[in-house]
Amino acid sequence: FEGSPAGVMHMLGAFAEKHVQDDEEFQRLGSMLDHMLFTEPKLVAGQQQADDETATLVKVSLVQYPEENGAAQLEVEVLDNATMGEVLAAAAAKLGREDVTTK
Secondary structure (H helix, E strand, O other): OOOOHHHHHHHHHOOOOHHHHHHHHHHHHHHHHHHHHHOOOOOOOOOOOOOOOOOOOOEEEOOOOOOOOOOOEEEEEEEEEOOHHHHHHHHHHHHOHHHHHHO
């Protein structure tokens, strides 16, 4: 799909096709993406708790995009089932810049 607003609309139209809607793997991956991208953080920045007994802490390295050679990385620890919003909130807390969650 073209990397433009028209391309996005074309892609969204393709998602509505019956063979895509009936594909279980596509639906499973789509649900995972929706959870990671659009689920609101459950707690304030820097505070997380496991939703279940199996969640463990993992380190996530964040780099500036576009990546530059030798650019600093920011490492945060989040639960392995964290949403992207929770990763962002952890980064904001570590940086002491809550404004990054609203940009």
